[in-house]
Amino acid sequence: MASYRIISSDNHVIEPPDLWVGRGPAKFKDRMPHAVSMEEGDLWFCEGQQIGSTASGSTAGLRFEDPGQMGSSVRRTEDNRPGSYDPAAHVEDLDIDGVDASIIYPTTGSVLYNVQDTDLLTAICQTYNDWLAEFFSYNPQRLKGIAMLNVDDVGLGVKELERCHKMGFTGAMIPVYPPENHLYDQPEYDPLWAAAQDLGMPIGLHISSNRADSEFADPANYRPTFICNADYWPRMSLADLIFGGVFERYPGLQVGSVEHELSWVPHFLDRIDHIHTHRSEGRGTEARFKGDILPSDYFHSNVFLGFQEDGPGVRDRHIIGVDNLQWGSDYPHSEGTFPRSRQIVEEVLADCTEEEKVKIAGGNAARVYNLD
């Protein structure tokens, strides 16, 4: 067994069913996400819309034992692995799994970016952040919180980022793809990028956190094709950030793709440079960078990539950038590597040098999030 330090750049909590109803501001109390026990399982609802199971932490490890059972039986909140909501149990599971530190994203919180009403979403984010701050305060060395930000109003997003930084959060998440009238290449986001840079708070773009969009809410999107092409949304956002010159203006800003694996990156890098140099859409003056810098250069210096088990992506690490890769376990979700993380990391990094293993398994996450 290798001796390198493992940090999971993408762990999760499962929000307790009374998190939002129990803590939310009085004004939104009756509109907050709430759990309903139904025949097919315990489900979250918000604004009349069903937004997933309350028990997605109940099947950790099942993929190794009986994958045919995944998604085939009724799941209840009480089936959740305790580490999903109890920090002491989360740390115990880190020990079982040989993982040193856990960077923590929400579960239902990601999907809640689909809530249309912006004030309600802001309340959802703040309530979650207050709860998560208590969660990670149990062991701030091992548990690292990512704040949920609503950036519909950039000024409010900046205030929440500052508040969360004071509470000890490590980074923040924003929708993996914003509304089309408010794309990340727009200059009104600059105060957010400035604050994230100056506070040293990396920004994560997590899978399934698309901001409200009527088409996105359609059940037809929960089809296999949608899932296996999910890398589109961080690709769009990252291309907007790069072509928008954001990393030229904020060279200390770090933005990452989380839970979209890696092997889409070589094609993406090939295309952004091609569009920049060969296509009229990419050659507007706003897309020309100082010092002949190419779009892929900004990717290498300012973007990080959470991944789990992508063999072809690790093979292409020298194209993608060894310093950009951050392994994560996705604990306690059903597709996560728990409890076999150490074994899986060793397999997926088998061809890497010791130095590369140290970086990819934890060193890069420690550097980007200033964990040491």
Added chain:
Amino acid sequence: MSDYRIISSDNHVIEPEDLWTSRISEKFKDRAPHLERGEKSDSWVCDGLWISGAGGSGKMGARFEDPERLMGGGRIGQNHPGGYLPEEHVKDLDLDGTDIAILYPTVGVMAYGVEDGELLTEICSVYNGWIAEFCAAAPSRLKGIAMLNVDDVGTAVKELERGSKLGLIGGMITVQPPFAMLYENQEYDPLWEAAQDLGMPLSLHAGTNRSGFYKNPVNLRAAFVTNLDHWVRMALGDIIFSGAFERFPKLHVGSVEHELSWASHFLDRMDYTYTQRTPFPSRIKFRDDAFPSDYFRSNCFVGFQEDALGIRDRYVIGVDTLQWGSDYPHPESTFPRSREILDNLLSDCSEEEKAKIAGGNTARVYNLD
């Protein structure tokens, strides 16, 4: 220089100014795609909507000599004659060392954004009559692809049958159908069946989004063009997961002008979703333990131009799926350096692989021999 046969799986015609206005039926006379002359450049307009610039093929070759010249619009008179004169097209094939050209439209690609389905059907039908005449000038060298509007599947099947009778060798369908009628829908089965039985491969060309991506100005930005493979991945994923290739094992559906290197990630994700991603493992099961990627390798083809990463990944994507194309006479085309570019691109391939990728796969899928 190697001596393998080169077939361009993705050449284009440049539609003449009067193609639609002179041939469209009385009913649509005032709504045909037509040219409008602006102060600095010409535009194609249909039904009150800008659908395309004009004159772009006049910049062919500029990418090698003066990339700055790629910016801005053009005039229809600047277009390369091979775009609209078949004998000139064949001369350029000779010049470029290319044996056969599979022909796609240019303005027609953008016409998939025309909202009125009946008008689009008419645009397709008029184009198909014209392209059949174009190809008839040199039938062994010029091979036309029929434009199909699949808003109404029955109508599309009829047009595919007509195209086949006219000597066209395949049909193109929108790369992004309306959300209410995704390709996973079994209402498409008559089309898949007809394409299989007629031996007409179906293709998904970049830019043929039924929504008319250019109607939304945010889609004309660099990020959108960078990530254009998304739409073909969605279409192919829906066709594969719907079991269409299980029901129609001889159907061929291909990606055109989206390059290659997205495919290895896409195949990995499809198989992962199929085997491990809740709840799909308990919902979808293909016969004979087939994986989604197996259907990709047996039933899909991938047109590409200059994707070295994709060639490196040819064993993952499937050597038999790759079909080189030059994109002549568009400004990003490899013309007049196709043979040199192919030699460089395929330098690590075996002779057998070169023969397949440069032309053999295209000949096989389109029954060209």
